[in-house]
Amino acid sequence: MDISKNIITFLPLFISIIAAVIAYFFGQRSKNLDKFYNQTQKSLTEVTSPIYHELKAIKVTNLPEKREKLLQQFFEKYLKESTNIYLIGNRFIIEYFYKLYDKFCEFMRTRNQNDWNEFWLRFEGFFVMIEEEYWKTFEITYSDYKWHQYNMTKNIFFRVWNSVVRFLFVFSKVVVAVTGFLVYLTMYDKIQVFITEKNIFPSNFFNxxxxxxxxxxMFFGVMGIINSYQLAYIQSGESFIRKLIKNKFHGVVKKWDVLWEKILSLPLRNKEIDKIPPMYEKKDIDILSTPTLF
Structure with a gap:
């Protein structure tokens, strides 16, 4: 068949393209990605994790006086000259943090309920951003942890087999991406023929x-089936299927999550939880006794 002859003719070209892509991929991983992983790990351990758990402690505190004290300590810690909050690496979150501090200072000056409400709503938004950043950096830092933990419990033959199958699965993704890009180029080339009557690729290259x-x-599908037994150890966080469904049917997934959360929290159904906790109604405000930041 003509297609078989064409495959043989252009096979060296495809092999060289795929080899170049793989070389670039692993070259970048050994340099830029390693640097990125080091920065992510440093961000997680030194900033994102401490901030997340400090904010969580503030949220669960029921005593208004203690909550306010924790807030003061929180801002004091991350507004020092030696602060490392820049390690978050997200300018929007950092700027939001400074604006949040301004709102807290405003509340400390006025001791007004409206100012407290406005501050707390912004605090909730900041907590959501930090929580998302925390889990993202966590999943990046420990993306291969479960797989290595699983693989190290097997004998040497299964270790080699698992590593080869995983590599071929990743390789199949690269091949699909490269061939898909070639289809796009050849399709664009065929369109150009009608405009300029010139083409770069041979006429049968599109087929x-x-x-x-x-x-x-097909190769990707086969490798996906073979590799399916260890996908649970490779993936971290939400599965691909859940992300796909969530992207297309966000409302359905959200309602399911709410329903599931209610089922899990049946003992707490009768307990009312205020969205905004009560402010600390300090009777005698001694400005000199407040932290120097305020």
């Missing part, structure tokens, strides 16, 4: 790229 894309998708 060839479609065939290679079909074969690469």
């Amino acid at each position: 060839l790229s479609l065939t290679l894309l079909f074969l690469s998708v």
